[in-house]
Amino acid sequence: MSTDYTPPKVWTWNKASGGQFANINRPIAGPTHEKELPVGRHPLQLYSLATPNGQKVTIMLEELLAAGHTGAEYDAWLIKIGEGMQFGSGFVEVNPNSKIPALLDRSGPKPIRVFESGSILVYLAEKFGAFLPKEPAARAETLSWLFWQMGSGPYLGGGFGHFYAYAPAKIEYAIDRFAMEVKRQLDVLDRQLADNEFVAGADYTIADMAIWPWYGGLVKGWQYGDSATFLSVHEYKHVNRWADQLLARPAVKRGRIVNRVQGEPHSQLHERHEASDFDTKTQDKIGKPA
Numbered sequence: 001m002s003t004d005y006t007p008p009k010v011w012t013w014n015k016a017s018g019g020q021f022a023n024i025n026r027p028i029a030g031p032t033h034e035k036e037l038p039v040g041r042h043p044l045q046l047y048s049l050a051t052p053n054g055q056k057v058t059i060m061l062e063e064l065l066a067a068g069h070t071g072a073e074y075d076a077w078l079i080k081i082g083e084g085m086q087f088g089s090g091f092v093e094v095n096p097n098s099k100i101p102a103l104l105d106r107s108g109p110k111p112i113r114v115f116e117s118g119s120i121l122v123y124l125a126e127k128f129g130a131f132l133p134k135e136p137a138a139r140a141e142t143l144s145w146l147f148w149q150m151g152s153g154p155y156l157g158g159g160f161g162h163f164y165a166y167a168p169a170k171i172e173y174a175i176d177r178f179a180m181e182v183k184r185q186l187d188v189l190d191r192q193l194a195d196n197e198f199v200a201g202a203d204y205t206i207a208d209m210a211i212w213p214w215y216g217g218l219v220k221g222w223q224y225g226d227s228a229t230f231l232s233v234h235e236y237k238h239v240n241r242w243a244d245q246l247l248a249r250p251a252v253k254r255g256r257i258v259n260r261v262q263g264e265p266h267s268q269l270h271e272r273h274e275a276s277d278f279d280t281k282t283q284d285k286i287g288k289p290a
């Protein structure tokens, strides 16, 4: 791949542009094939994968169940995005944007579809009256941080992560630009967490659940090869404190392994249909390939 490029007058789809994910990237939307989605017996059907965006929702569902909201029982089905399952007709009906996570709430007379991880978090928080404060100032602060994550995350994933770890060539300009932005974002969080136990203040909220899989995962060294060293994440000591504090929560530990298809076999629960699956169906227990 050359970095010496003059754009033509009109862009055309160069299918051979290479890079990781090249096989699933397309300039058009809509389904590529007919495929119905499976449906389990619980009110909530989740179609997902344990990327940071996917983990937000499974952490929320496990937190809701831990808090006694039995109506949050769910089936988590695996969508292998590398194999293009997000382009099946059934998935596209639940999310026309063809990206995980996607949720179908079948608890009412007519199924309700919800897509975009931030929207799913708000939907569940409102449905169960949990993890989104009702008091106006605390609610505004929570939603501000939630939307901060939704706006900032793509600079971390699609910007820094893509050019540092996945692009077919290391482009200094791109890596430098996005490393600078991600370090700025980490500093934003670090300053906030210096004065607050949780991101939006004294309460643990959906803002923490949205931000932790991305920025908590980054400071824990789980993202993009050796990016933790590259970005000197140890400098953000309040982010590190908060990341460890959330990881100590049993629901967070459970939520992050649902629909996970990499890492240690005991940390992969490919599908979740019952609470007991965490004890009996992780890959170390069943040992079946994804």
Ligand SMILES: N[C@@H](CCC(=O)N[C@@H](CS)C(=O)NCC(=O)O)C(=O)O
Residues within 6 Å of the ligand: 024, 025, 051, 052, 053, 054, 081, 086, 098, 099, 100, 101, 115, 116, 117, 118
């Ligand atoms: N803004 C969306 C982003 C979701 C997203 O980017 N999902 C990725 C995995 S993390 C995906 O499904 N990619 C498949 C594809 O792009 O075809 C959200 O927060 O739900």
